[in-house]
Amino acid sequence: MNTSRKMGAEVAIVGGGIVGCAAAYYLARRGAKVVLLEKSVIGGEASGRNGGGVRAQCRDRRERPLAMASIRLWVGLEAELGFDVEYHQGGNIRMATNDERMAVLRREAEEELADGLAVEMWDRDELRRRAPYLGGVFSGAKYCPTDGTANPILATRAFGWAARRAGVTLLTQTEAVSVGVQAGRVTSLTGRDRDGGVLVEAPRLIHAGGPWTPMLSDTLGIQVPIEPARSVVAVTQRMPPLFKEFISSHDLGVYGRQAREGHVHIGGIGTPGRTFDQGVPAGVIERLARGAAEAIPALRGASFLRTWTGTLEMTPDRVPIIGPVDGVEGYILASGFSGHGFCLGPIVGKLLSELIVDGEPSLSLREFRLSRFAETVGSAQMGEEMDSPRLRGMEHY
Amino acid sequence: MADRVEVAVVGAGPAGLSAALAAARAGAQVTLIDSHRAPGGQYFKQAAAELWVGNPSRHQREGQALWQKVMEAGVRFLPETVVWGTFEGNLLALHGPQAPSFLQAQAIILATGAYDRPVAFPGWTLPGVMTAGAAQVLLKQQRILPGKRILLAGTGPLQVVLAAELVRAGADVVAVLEGGRLFTASLRHLGVLWGQWRRLVEGLSSRLTLSRWRVAFRPGWGIAEAHGRDQVEAATITRLDQDWRPIPGSEETLACDTLCLGYGFIPSNTLARLMGAEQDWRPDRGGEVPLRDGHMQTNVPGVYAAGDGAGIGGGPLALVEGEIAGIAAAARTGHGAGDVEREIRRLSPALARERRFQQMYAALFTPGPGLYEWSREDTILCRCEEVTQGDVRRAVALGADSINEVKAITRCGMGDCQGRMCGHLVAQCIARETGRSVTEVGVFRPRPPIFPVPISALGRHAADDTSAGAAEAIRR
Numbered sequence: 001m002n003t004s005r006k007m008g009a010e011v012a013i014v015g016g017g018i019v020g021c022a023a024a025y026y027l028a029r030r031g032a033k034v035v036l037l038e039k040s041v042i043g044g045e046a047s048g049r050n051g052g053g054v055r056a057q058c059r060d061r062r063e064r065p066l067a068m069a070s071i072r073l074w075v076g077l078e079a080e081l082g083f084d085v086e087y088h089q090g091g092n093i094r095m096a097t098n099d100e101r102m103a104v105l106r107r108e109a110e111e112e113l114a115d116g117l118a119v120e121m122w123d124r125d126e127l128r129r130r131a132p133y134l135g136g137v138f139s140g141a142k143y144c145p146t147d148g149t150a151n152p153i154l155a156t157r158a159f160g161w162a163a164r165r166a167g168v169t170l171l172t173q174t175e176a177v178s179v180g181v182q183a184g185r186v187t188s189l190t191g192r193d194r195d196g197g198v199l200v201e202a203p204r205l206i207h208a209g210g211p212w213t214p215m216l217s218d219t220l221g222i223q224v225p226i227e228p229a230r231s232v233v234a235v236t237q238r239m240p241p242l243f244k245e246f247i248s249s250h251d252l253g254v255y256g257r258q259a260r261e262g263h264v265h266i267g268g269i270g271t272p273g274r275t276f277d278q279g280v281p282a283g284v285i286e287r288l289a290r291g292a293a294e295a296i297p298a299l300r301g302a303s304f305l306r307t308w309t310g311t312l313e314m315t316p317d318r319v320p321i322i323g324p325v326d327g328v329e330g331y332i333l334a335s336g337f338s339g340h341g342f343c344l345g346p347i348v349g350k351l352l353s354e355l356i357v358d359g360e361p362s363l364s365l366r367e368f369r370l371s372r373f374a375e376t377v378g379s380a381q382m383g384e385e386m387d388s389p390r391l392r393g394m395e396h397y
Numbered sequence: 398m399a400d401r402v403e404v405a406v407v408g409a410g411p412a413g414l415s416a417a418l419a420a421a422r423a424g425a426q427v428t429l430i431d432s433h434r435a436p437g438g439q440y441f442k443q444a445a446a447e448l449w450v451g452n453p454s455r456h457q458r459e460g461q462a463l464w465q466k467v468m469e470a471g472v473r474f475l476p477e478t479v480v481w482g483t484f485e486g487n488l489l490a491l492h493g494p495q496a497p498s499f500l501q502a503q504a505i506i507l508a509t510g511a512y513d514r515p516v517a518f519p520g521w522t523l524p525g526v527m528t529a530g531a532a533q534v535l536l537k538q539q540r541i542l543p544g545k546r547i548l549l550a551g552t553g554p555l556q557v558v559l560a561a562e563l564v565r566a567g568a569d570v571v572a573v574l575e576g577g578r579l580f581t582a583s584l585r586h587l588g589v590l591w592g593q594w595r596r597l598v599e600g601l602s603s604r605l606t607l608s609r610w611r612v613a614f615r616p617g618w619g620i621a622e623a624h625g626r627d628q629v630e631a632a633t634i635t636r637l638d639q640d641w642r643p644i645p646g647s648e649e650t651l652a653c654d655t656l657c658l659g660y661g662f663i664p665s666n667t668l669a670r671l672m673g674a675e676q677d678w679r680p681d682r683g684g685e686v687p688l689r690d691g692h693m694q695t696n697v698p699g700v701y702a703a704g705d706g707a708g709i710g711g712g713p714l715a716l717v718e719g720e721i722a723g724i725a726a727a728a729r730t731g732h733g734a735g736d737v738e739r740e741i742r743r744l745s746p747a748l749a750r751e752r753r754f755q756q757m758y759a760a761l762f763t764p765g766p767g768l769y770e771w772s773r774e775d776t777i778l779c780r781c782e783e784v785t786q787g788d789v790r791r792a793v794a795l796g797a798d799s800i801n802e803v804k805a806i807t808r809c810g811m812g813d814c815q816g817r818m819c820g821h822l823v824a825q826c827i828a829r830e831t832g833r834s835v836t837e838v839g840v841f842r843p844r845p846p847i848f849p850v851p852i853s854a855l856g857r858h859a860a861d862d863t864s865a866g867a868a869e870a871i872r873r
Contacts, residue, residue, distance in 0.1 A: 041802055048805065153805045161795060172796075237813060237849055261782075261808070280845055282484045282499070289855030300856075303849035305813065 004196035007169065009035040011356060012189040012200045014176040014216060015208035016040075017047035018152075019334050019341055021159035022349020023206050025081075028166035030357045035200045036168055037191045039175040039212070043156030046210055047342060049310030051233060051255055051267040052152045053246045054343045055092045056117050057144035058108060060319050062367040063340065064115055069363055070347035071146060077155070077346065081162040085155035086260050090244035092147030093122075093131055095138040095295075097251040105142040112144075119144045133243050135297050137252070149246050149257045152342055159349070174198060176216055179205060179331070186330035204330045206352055211276065211313035213335040220328055224321065225373050226313040226336045228276045231267060233310075234288045236302040238262040247295065254291030264299060266292040278309040312339045315373075322348060322368035323355070332356075333370055399499035402428045402473075403730040404723075405489060406506045407480050407668060410438020411712045412704025412719035413508030414463045419723025420506070421470035424732035428473045428500060430480060430491065432848075436464050438510055439530060440712040442537045454537070456712070482845025483672045487699055492850045504699045504726035507669050508719060509706035511662035511683060514764075515818050517778050517786070518771035520623030520632075521658075529559050529659030542568050544655025548632050550574040550620045551659030553762040554600045557614070559657065561603035564610045571653045573607065574618040574634060576641050576660070576764055596754075620656070620771065621648055629656055641765030660764050663821060665706045671843040673697050678836045681759035682708030684821060685840055691741065692725035693718055701726055711758070714751035717744055769825035778826060779819035781812020789823055793830040800824050800839045813849060816841035 011027055013020045016038025024036045038044075054074050056067040073080075074087050096102045105121065112119045120143045122130060127141050164170050173193050180188035189200045209216055211228040239262050248255035248269065256266045266288050285307060293300045315321060315336035322334050332355070334348055341348075351361035404420045406413045409431035417429045431438070441460025468474075478493025489500045513528035520526070525544065529551060532543045542563070548571040549560050560573045607614060621635040621643055636647035664683045670676060674687040674695035686708035687695045693703050701722040704715030721741050728737040772778065774787040784807045792806040800823055803809060809823050810816030816823075820841055827838045 041799075042796075043805075044802075157795075157806065164796075236852070279485075280482075282482065282488070282490055282845075285482070285845065286855050289852045293852050293856040300853045301851075303851050304846055304855060305849045306811070306815065306846065307844050309844075 005198045007035060007198070007200055009033045009169070009200055009202040011035075011204045011206060012202035013037070013206045013208065014189065015210060016042040016160060016170065016172060017045060017208060017210055017341065018043070018156040018159060018345030019047075019337070019348050020206065020208035021156060021163055022345045023208065023334065023352045024168040024170075024349075025159050025163040025166055026350045026353035027356060028163055028168045030353055032353070032357060034163070034168045035202065036163070036170050037174045037176045037189065037198075037200070038170070038172045041172050042160035042170065043153060046231075046310040046312050046339075047156040047345065048153045049233070049308055050152050050231065050339070050342050051246075051265060052149045052257055052259070052342070053092070053147070053255065054087065054150055055144065055147035055246060057092055057112060057119050057142065057147055058094050059340075060317075061111060061115070062319055063344070064112070064117065065363055066344055066347050067340075068117060070344050071148075073346040073350065074148070074150065074343075077158075081158045083154065083158035083161065085158050086151035087148060087155070088150070088244070088260075089146060089148035090246065092144045092246045093134075093141045093248070094143075095127070095134065095141040095247065095249040095251075097137050097139060097249065099139070101251055102140050105140075109142055117144065118146065131243065131245065131247070133296055133298060134247065135294050137294055138249070147246060150342075151259065155342075156345075159345070171198065176209070178219055179216065181220065181328055184327065184329055186328060204332065204356060206332045206334055208334040210335060210337075210341075211311050213313065213333070217333070220331065222325055222328065222331075222370070224333065224335060224370065226315050226321075227274045229312045229314050229339075230275050230277060231310050231312050231339065232280055232284045232288065232307055233265050233267040234285060234292070234304045234307045236264040236266070236299065237305045239264055239302055242296065242298055249291075249295055252291045252295055254288060254295055256292065256295065263305070264292075264296070264302065276311055278311060280307045280309055312337075314338045320344065320348075320368055321370050322352075323365045323370070325370050399488065399501050400428075400497040401501045402426055403502070403732070404428070404504045404506065404726045405430065405500055405502035406508060406723075407489070408438065408508035408510055408704070408706065409433075409436035409474070410508060410510050410704060410715065411440050411463075412510075412706070412715035412722075413438070413506070414441075414460075414467050415716045415719030416506045416508055416701075416703055416723035416726070417472045418463070418467045418470055419720045420727040420732075421467070421472050423724060423727035423734070425727035425730050427471075428475060428502070429467070430475045430478050430489075430493075430496070432477065432479045434476050436460075436467075436474065436476070439533070440715070442533065457537075479848045479850070480668060481848050481850045483668065484845075490845065492848075492854055503730045504701065505672075506693075506701045506703060506719075506722045506726055507706055508702075508704045508715070508722075509665040509668055511664050511705035511709055512817065513658070514660045514663050514683075515822065516620075516658055516660050516768060516771060517776050517822050518620050518622060519773055519776055520625070520629070522777055522780055523623050523625050523629050524627065525625065525629030525654055526623055526656045526658070529555060529657050532563070532655075532657045533559060536562060536566060542566055543657065544653075545569060546571055546653045547655040547657060548572055548574070548634075548651055548653040549657045549659065550576075550618075550634070551657075552576045552661060552764055553659065553758070554596075554603070556659045557607065558599065558603045559659065560612060561606035564606055564612060570607075570610070570612045571651050572613040572615055572634075574620070575614065575616040576619050576637055576768070577762060578617045578639075619643065619768075620658075623656055624650075629654055632656055637765070637767065639765065640767045642767030642770060660768060661762060662705060662709045663817075664708055665817075667815070667817070667843045667847045669695060669700075669702055669706070670840070671845065671847060672700050674700060674702065676840075679708060681756070681763050682710070693722035694725060699729060709759075710751065710755040714748075714755055717747045717751055720744060721748070769822065769829070772822070772826075778822045779807075779809035779812065779816075781814055781818070782808040782810075784809040784819070786826055789826045790830055793827060798827065798831045798833060798838070800827060801842055803827055804841060810841045815843075815847060
């Protein structure tokens with residue numbers, strides 16, 4: 001391929017999702033020269049196509065400090081980015097329909113309280129009192145008041161726009177096709193757009209390619225253990241204000257939030273198909289409808305107006321892969337977010353900027369390195385410490 | 398459970414009725430689906446039974462006769478039923494009082510018709526501003542006069558016909574504004590009118606009615622603004638240049654309480670696009686139209702498209718296209734006597750005649766590009782989500798250059814109508830701002846449900862897992 005354009009940067013970034021854009025933004029704020037390549041549009045994939053939940057509760061213990069720190073960033077994001085991303089700290093309710101689930105939530109609450117995250121356990125009466133809009137099927141819940149929601153479409157794009165204002169070169173409709181490596185060190189990134197090729201000479205590369213990550217990392221001989229997964233969200237017609245919390249039930253397999261304009265978004269929790277297909281199966285829409293009607297009886301009188309699909313990338317332990325990769329100096333992975341990238345995006349972007357500019361992030365990323373998968377025998381063990389594979393199956397918000 | 402049928406026809410207007418009849422007569426088992434209670438579509442517009450007063454129009458009588466034949470041919474009719482989605486394996490998802498949740502068809506004929514082209518100008522969202530189609534529904538189906546002092550603006554003979562109907566029904570028609578300048582252009586097409594006697598008679602009689610009642614017919618005029626506090630009280634009209642751009646200084650203001658707009662039609666193609674039918678941009682046929690072969694089949698095997706939904710052509714063309722699609726779909730499912738190609742060839746003179754008429758009609762009555770420049774910065778383009786032209790331009794300034802990206806940023810097209818109303822308006826605005834073509838700007842990506850569907854209805858079917866399971870199984 002003829003490379004028609006050439007540019008230099010301190011950091012090249014692959015992927016214009018919230019992680020890539022946040023990293024670009026915080027790096028530029030620290031004075032770094034950044035070029036970001038995105039194959040379609042900013043926030044066009046999972047970052048802009050998710051449930052919009054911003055939560056710290058019900059996280060893997062490794063992820064919890066990151067989520068809590070990210071929420072501190074979310075609180076100031078509108079001021080930081082100069083754009084209203086519809087962030088709202090309305091609380092998060094994780095419901096249970098049975099004693100077994102309540103026991104799981106109780107154990108989780110002890111751990112969360114120990115880690116400094118304020119959560120409350122609600123019994124049936126308390127749930128009825130605090131969230132009367134929820135269906136009678138629930139026997140209790142865990143509640144985290146500092147969790148909230150934001151608009152995924154706007155938040156991801158706001159990071160992109162702010163990054164551009166801060167001096168980042170955003171190349172959209174530009175696919176990253178290869179990474180140049182000399183003497184074990186990243187030297188360049190080659191991309192392709194409608195007009196031809198572009199060569200970005202840079203000593204560092206942040207690879208935040210979501211489910212498409214392996215296609216590029218494979219060319220470096222780096223195995224990234226992620227699989228694509230389809231997540232579907234259905235949206236109701238505009239409704240009067242019904243609730244402000246983000247709600248979810250693994251027993252019913254649904255989560256939901258009411259967006260600012262009044263539409264209720266209902267997403268599915270379950271075992272997703274390993275697919276890049278963004279079609280919406282009929283059965284999925286039906287299951288979301290059934291779950292929605294049972295979780296929030298007031299929705300029985302509402303209509304689904306539209307649906308959308310996003311493609312997530314799942315790691316074996318449903319925890320992201322973040323940090324430098326042994327063997328290729330300057331190559332930094334930020335992928336495998338397993339549906340948690342929207343909430344974590346801001347802090348991960350900031351920590352990556354610290355890693356590059358200061359040499360050390362202010363929160364440790366050790367737990368998220370790629371090599372953890374080589375250290376365990378098979379990936380199944382990673383799930384053992386959790387309650388059940390089903391519980392951790394897919395919580396993409 | 399999913400029902401199975403050989404041929405499913407979506408839409409019971411001229412194309413759909415004709416297709417259903419042809420397929421059923423060839424021996425196919427046919428299910429006909431329509432979102433309205435009565436068959437006939439907008440062309441054979443039938444009055445509600447309780448409002449029937451015994452003097453049906455010619456179209457209504459023809460529609461009833463065709464409907465009679467369709468029933469006699471053994472077609473199953475599902476009224477008040479929307480097709481809210483399509484899934485792999487020609488599976489249609491339905492919502493309606495007598496409808497199964499899913500219908501799996503060996504062949505699907507899309508006869509989805511068209512809707513009035515919305516035009517955005519200052520004041521177009523005021524109560525009292527309506528499309529010509531809405532006025533027709535009020536008049537013919539509900540037997541209600543849409544207003545007392547009515548100003549009609551648009552293009553084409555339908556405007557004249559509607560004006561005459563309104564006058565005969567007792568309304569005061571202020572004027573009929575025709576966007577095009579017709580006289581010289583129409584002389585070129587005299588030959589095509591040979592044989593279109595019924596159309597000529599209908600047109601002339603409407604024109605005579607207007608003359609008799611001294612209703613002004615003003616070619617080369619359009620709307621600049623509708624005025625009023627809670628409802629239309631007056632309209633400023635303006636002369637238009639060749640491209641339909643307002644000529645400054647030519648404005649006049651007319652008092653009126655109703656504004657009927659008839660700027661042509663847009664094909665209802667959401668279902669075709671959802672099924673993956675490849676589209677072509679044809680402004681002369683109303684916008685995006687599915688590509689078809691001589692059997693009216695789209696590039697999706699077993700999916701046919703006929704009538705205005707496949708490109709605006711009017712009722713008579715829809716009848717012919719529907720018949721061809723019906724014969725072809727029946728043949729695909731193993732029915733039909735003898736040579737299908739010969740059957741279809743038999744219809745080709747009628748098809749050619751109606752297509753010539755359609756081309757002439759399009760040459761005379763396709764709005765000029767200036768039609769999309771009647772809006773101002775504060776004019777709403779997307780009514781559902783109240784997105785203005787200024788909002789769209791701001792999104793473009795942020796870097797959005799496609800309709801789906803502008804939708805993401807502004808919410809335009811996310812509302813109840815799913816972008817059917819604002820799609821063209823927004824696309825034209827983006828094209829103008831970015832210098833890209835309307836094709837490059839694109840169309841709103843359709844996603845099921847393409848019509849709002851009650852959660853209770855969707856959930857009911859899922860309540861027993863077998864139906865969801867069956868749907869999944871059929872998809873494979």
